[in-house]
Amino acid sequence: MIQLQSLEETINKVDPKSLVSSFENILKKIGVNEELTTYITVVLFSAIVLLIAKFAHFLVKKYLVRYVEQFMHKTKSKYDDFFVKRRLISRAANIIPAIIIYSSLDLIFTPFESLNVLLHNLVAIYFIIVILLISDSFLKAIGDLYDTLPHSKERPIKGYLQGVQLVFILIGVLITISIILDIKLSTVFTGLGAIAAVLILVFKDTILGFVASIQLSANNMVKPGDWIEMPSHKADGTVMEMTLNTVKVQNWDKTISTIPTYALVSESFKNWKGMEESGGRRIKRAINIDMKSVKFCDDKMISKFKKIHVLKDYINEKLVELEKHNNQFDIDESIKINGRRLTNLGVFRKYLEGYLYNHPMIHKEMTFLVRHLQPNEKGIPVEIYVFSKDQAWANYESIQADIFDHILAVLPEFELKVFQFPTNSAPESAIFTNE
Structure with missing residues (x-):
């Protein structure tokens, strides 16, 4: 001791x-x-x-x-x-x-x-x-x-953390200035008010980005992993990263677009998140029918249509309905324009509904339409408005192509023609409209 x-x-x-x-x-x-x-x-x-x-x-x-x-x-x-x-x-x-x-x-x-x-x-x-x-x-x-954490994808905080770090850096710079100039920190803050306009100009993008990050996160407008489309910045792809100043988007061609964070608030963009969460992807495409090929169905055509599986019940029910109507009003059926009759275009439209309804890759619980659009100089558009079950881009395009391959192939069976521009140097091709 x-x-x-x-x-x-x-x-x-x-x-x-x-x-x-x-x-x-x-x-x-x-x-x-x-x-x-x-x-x-x-x-x-x-x-x-x-x-x-x-x-x-x-x-x-x-x-x-x-x-x-x-x-x-x-x-x-x-x-x-x-x-x-x-x-x-x-x-x-x-x-x-x-x-x-x-x-x-x-x-x-x-x-x-x-x-x-x-x-x-x-x-x-x-x-x-x-x-x-x-x-x-x-x-x-x-x-x-x-x-x-599970909810991190819904509410990213990277922008907030960068904002906090920016505040720390700003305080560190001010303390450094007070040390170098040998003045009180309160004096530095007082002088900071005089140059606030300059600082706002210098840090404009950062301030706007910080405010935009809060708005984007609070309103759940976009998050990493979302597919967004913003033509004004040539962006169409998946959001890779969201920071205080920029949002990085990897486009489908593997290029990367950089968008100012505040642009997502001040400008419009399309977020495909709703489509991805819905379980289906929209097919909205029309094929133009030559209006000169539209006509009433004769007995020969009706007899052929009855043999088509998806039309069999429809034709039988429709013939009963039309016969009842024409008999009720005592219609002279020797003249085709009297009474009600089946048309090849109407039967074709009904065939498309049955074909698409039985298609295994078409969503039955989402919007399902086969409709006519306004006739124009290119004929009468028959539009398919349905949703595919597979959202993957390549698979979606394959499903869509298969459907319209089939439509082009069956049109002659209904004695309908696709509207086409005549050319002298190449085979005539169908005119499609797509949105």
């Missing part, structure tokens, strides 16, 4: 200032002049402090940081792994050498007051930079942790 007390007293007697003074006295005794003694002392003790700081930093990084990170990896929770991934502990270790150097400046550089103040300011600025790096790692780790 007595030995421990004596050791403690010995340690307490070791004063760094006395060490410096003792070293200076030794130099003076061996004949070194006072000015040179000061320079030698400053250089020597500066080197010693730098070596101590470097060695302390090495030990902390080599052992303490590694041990803490290994311990965090071994824990059952996976959340602390994100802090290791973002190097939070490693960056925090950079404070150690700064603390050692800062605490020794007054001891070593007392004879050089101006240099002492300058070094104090530089170390203080270094502290600010390290703290900003630590906050950056912390916020990114929080973002990574949030991305593991």
Whole structure:
């Protein structure tokens, strides 16, 4: 016990200032002049402090940081792994050498007051930079942790975190300015009001992006993974990333479009999320029929239509309905325009309804239409307005192509013709309209 007390007293007697003074006295005794003694002392003790700081930093990084990170990896929770991934502990270790150097400046550089103040300011600025790096790692780790939650895709917070980091950086810059100019922080904030207009101009995109990020997230307008279409920015593809200033969209041709975040609020764009969540993808395409080929059905045509599986019941029911109507009003059927009759176009339209209804890849519980559009100089458009069950682009296009291949092939069976422009150099082709 007595030995421990004596050791403690010995340690307490070791004063760094006395060490410096003792070293200076030794130099003076061996004949070194006072000015040179000061320079030698400053250089020597500066080197010693730098070596101590470097060695302390090495030990902390080599052992303490590694041990803490290994311990965090071994824990059952996976959340602390994100802090290791973002190097939070490693960056925090950079404070150690700064603390050692800062605490020794007054001891070593007392004879050089101006240099002492300058070094104090530089170390203080270094502290600010390290703290900003630590906050950056912390916020990114929080973002990574949030991305593991189920609702993170619906409510991304990357823009908010970048906004918080921007505030930290702004505060760090203001404190640095106050240190360099040796003025109070309150004075800096007072002067900041005078240059607010300039700052707003410089950070216009950032401010607009921050406000837009809040609006986009609050209203659930767009999120990473959504398919958006924005022709004004030549974007048509999947949202890869949303940041404070930009939204990255990977187009279907694998190019990447960069859109200012605030543009998604100030301009219009199409989000295909509703289509993807609905379970179907719209097929809206028309084929133009030559109006000269439209006519009443004769007995031969009706006899043929009765043999078509999807038309069999319709033809029989319709003939009974028409006969009943014409008999009721004593219609003279020797003249075709009297009474009601079947037309090849009407039967064809009914055939399309039956064909599409029996198609395995057409959604029956969503909008299902086969309709006529306004006749024009290209004939009378018969439009298919249905939804495919498969939303994948390639599969969707294949389904759509198969349907219209079939339509083109069966048109002659109804004695209908596709409207076409005559050409002299190539085979005539059908005219489609597509929206």
